Amino acid sequence: MPAANDSTTASEVNEKDTRVQFPQEGYFIEQPIAPGSYLGPINASLPDADKVPLLFQPFKVKDLTIANRVVVAPMCMFSSLDGFFTDYHLVHLGSFATLGAGLILAEATAVLPEGRISPSDTGLWRDEQIAGLKRIANFVHKQGSKLGIQLAHAGRKASVKAYYADLPESAYWKDNVVAPSGGAEFQWDDKHHVPRELSVEEIHRTIKAFGAAAVRAAKAGVDTVEIHAAHGYLIHQFLSPVSNNRTDQYGGSLENRARFLLEIVREVRANFPPSKPVFLRVSATDYVEHLDGPSWEIEQTVQIAKWVKEAGVDVFHVSSGGNTAKQEVKYAPGYQVPFAERVKQAVPGLDVVAVGVITGGKQANEVLEEEKADLVAVGRGFLRHPNFVMNAAEELNVKVKYSQQYERGRM
Incomplete structure (x- = not known):
């Protein structure tokens, strides 16, 4: 891989340059009102028809305003080549x-x-990767929606089989899979590689890499970045005593195990426009109460929520699990919402995103109306029903703005 180049300026990755590379973008149409914006009730004769459901009320954090409170959760598509969008x-x-x-x-x-x-x-470890993301941001913005990107490091869960692609062994890096703690004891399962322990110097390099990626995201024009500290990836591995048995300043006490996360938060915040919010996604629990020894659970999650708020996180996105193959998860509609509610109650002033088998408009709106979260995120539900927002609007008796190109398809 060519070395990362931090010399590119924002003006060098602007909309004009992107249109030169992708001239068809000149045909994109500006949306004066964002699709998914509330326009009124479908049937004004129904009870409470004049009440705008919270799900379809705008949401503002810092200078970011989104048309409704539905978030598409990050979902890996395994469809990149050499890191490029x-x-x-x-x-x-x-x-x-x-x-x-x-x-x-x-x-x-x-x-x-x-x-x-x-x-x-x-x-986003190379400047050359900015243009593809900028192209997506341009399109999303012209439709009236907002775009964020999740910045991540997989740690001990890296270099696994590439979905949908039969790649040669040379495409993988099984001898350079890293983690807070190394050795066979910390292998996630037999389908993952045995990790080696990160040195303190490598930890500092990784922290700087998050900041450099935030710079590139800003140059691409995204509206927010989300630091990925969930699902058993590297930051989560540092947080949990299940995967971290270091004895230096990055292991042991909760303060030490959270040090890596907090240093990343500060680095990202310092390298992303102050007018734009920083999101953080966490797993609230490891789901391993049946194991001997300490694990990661909601009380510690609440504590780090307080710390990251002070460090610069604006929105706290609460998921769960993923850090060990020994987890025991009971999936059910809204099964992760209580974790989000706990954080929201415990950390006033910190906006919270709930996620986890949210399947429809009424359920999503109840989460908001009952003050369990400020936003709701939907992942697989969007894969099953890409028109999730339109379906939710119909369910809630809401007439919403369609994309101009789709307006004539309205019922």
């Missing part, structure tokens, strides 16, 4: 914008090449 990503993420999602969070994007989950993951 492709036409697939433009169509995949752009479709959610045409169909009314307020905020779209692009998939876990590696800050270092060895931080990818698979060789088919997207990346």
Whole structure:
């Protein structure tokens, strides 16, 4: 891989340059009102028809305003080549914008090449990767939606089989899979590689890589970045005593295990425009109460929520699990919402995103109306029903703005 080049200026990756590379973008149409914006009730004769459901009320954090409170959760598509965003990503993420999602969070994007989950993951470790993301941001913005990107490092869950692609062994880096603690004891399962322990120097390099990726994201024009500290990837591995038995300043006490996260938060915040919010996604629990010894659970999650708020996080996105193959998860509609509610109650002033088998408009709106969260995120639900927002609107008796190109398809 060519070395990262930090010399590119924002003016060198602007909309004009992107249109030279992709001239068809000149045909994109500005949306005066964002798809998914509330226009009124479908049937004004129904009870409470004049009440705007919270799900379809705008949401503002810092200078970011989104048309509604539906977030497309980051979902890995394993459709990248050498870390670059492709036409697939433009169509995949752009479709959610045409169909009314307020905020779209692009998939876990590696800050270092060895931080990818698979060789088919997207990346922002090189300046050359900015233009593809800028192209997507341009399209999403012209539809009226907002775009964020999740910055990530997979740690011990890196270099796994690339989905949808039969790649040669040379595409993988099984001898350079890293983690807070190394050795066979810390192998995630037999389908993952045995990790080696990161040195303190490598930890500092990784922290700087998150900051450099935030700079590139800003040059691409995204509206927010989300730091990925969930699902058993590197930051989560540092947080949990299940995966971290270091004895230096990055292990042991909760303060030490959280040091890596907090230093990344400060680095990203210092390298991303102050007018734009920083999101953080966490796993609230490891789901291993049946194991001997300490694990990661909600009380510690609440504590780090307080710390990251002070360090510069604006929005706290609460998921769960993923850090060990021994987890025991009971999936059910809204099963992760209580974790979000706990954080929201415990940390006033910190906006919270709830996620986890949210399947429809009424359920999503109840989460908001009951003050369990400020935003709701939907992942697989958007894969099953890309028009999730339009379906939710119909369910809630809401007339919403369609994309101009789709308006004549309204019932």
